[in-house]
Amino acid sequence: MTPHLLSADYLDAAVTAAHAAAAILQSHALHRSDLIIDTKQRNDLVSQADREAEQAILQVLQARTPGIGIIAEESGGQAGSQATWCIDPLDGTTNFLSGIPHYAVSIALIAHAGSQPDGQAPLPQDTPLIGVVYDPNREELFTALHGIGAWLNGRRIYCSDTRLLADSVLATGFPFRDFSFESQYMPGFTDAMHQTRGVRRLGAASLDLAWTACGRYDGYWEMGLAPWDVAAGTVLVRAAGGVCEDLHHQAPWPDSGYVVASNAHIATALDILISRHL
Template sequence: MLTPHLLSADYLDAAVTAAHAAAAILQTHALHRGELTIDTKQRNDLVSQADREAEQAIIAILQERTPDVGIIAEESGGEPGSQATWCIDPLDGTTNFLSGIPHYAVSIALIGHMGCKPDGQTPLPQDTPLIGVVYDPNRQELFSSLHGIGAWLNGRRIQCSDTESLDQSVLATGFPFRDFSFEPQYMPGFLDAMHQTRGVRRMGAASLDLAWTACGRYDGYWEMGLAPWDVAAGTALVRAAGGVCEDLRRQDPWPQGGYVIAANPHIALALDALITRHL
């Protein structure tokens, strides 16, 4: 029996199935938030039993359906695979979730490693997010994508906005919340964005900020101090939707270091210049 290539429907379906299973667990716990056991990993970095149970459900499904792929997950760690690795955030927006704010998501990405052949033919020149799945259980919105093929919201194709100038743009960002060491670099860019755009939003879930950029609700987004699992699936979505999503510091082939900038192709250079001149 031939192993399906990494861009096959089999891998995407495994991620979608896992995301729905995790979301069901989250929504069950959401009905009884006051009973959750909550731990503090570090300042403003919380984890609950909902996170852990959702992550276990994701891992169980992915290990059964795609045993050839490594797994890196926010709460339990893991090991990368030789050809590809799942990058999992079982609950992006934990603070929102614990506060009863209905804006959080399950985020699952498949990262293809340099040299692997995701289509069965052409080797990747660098590590690349190949599949992105972000599921918002409150709005029942499933964002999904396949590298080089396209991106979808509940099965309908999506693309980034066609806004052509920064002054007409609506942006998203995330304030420093855990690591404040980059605050002096972040704040001048934030102030510039306030004055040079139609507005800046801060919702508290990076995966959804990127998904909303992919479907054109936002024209661009940037944030610093995140983790790989926060941005992996969203990076795949934005790129598959025709947008630009890169490492702000130009150190990695995708924003795995947590310094992310994403935008439609019309404003990407202007937004990048606005933010990076302060780095």
């Protein structure tokens, strides 16, 4: 029998894990110069802060949710048959290592096609069900349950009500590691610069999506990310009444890392603006 994946117990486990990881990150943030930093590939860094935070998350989730698979950025892992946790212990590592106080812990639960998380009809496709994004610098905890709602520190949040792309403030992320899609990205960025109220780039995808979910941004797009960068944020935006999709419209959620998200009013216009250059 499929467990009730949308239960408060699973959400509480993710919140507990996020707080445990954040405590480790903030402890290391006071002594950044002492961190041991490795380079996974160009502009892709990892430190012992990432690794220790991830271990804290794994310990909580393995104890609290046995039988659920786990895929984590630093240690890998294995997907479960019915559901899988998707974890980024430190989204915004470059910010963290540079002393820029804009980074987060991101944890999501993905139910797989065929599972029955509500005890009713099997899911036709993989679906992010639970999203937790915790910003320890602002002490802002974003949580969401698929089909139920999204919250910031316990208060219900919704995407913005901006109706026109011309009135929108967008977020994005520049190519920083893989530049193979630069020629597809830059024309859309130029169009957005000229056709919106402004574009921001702060360097943490999970927070870009969380801020879209609570209406600070009207929309967001980025290319070349990883599933753990966008999994929790996908739940947040969708549960807050917005749209979060794969830019290529090939996957049920943007696990390819090509993501476009916004409130429902500008979703079509933003999608056209960006995807026509792909």
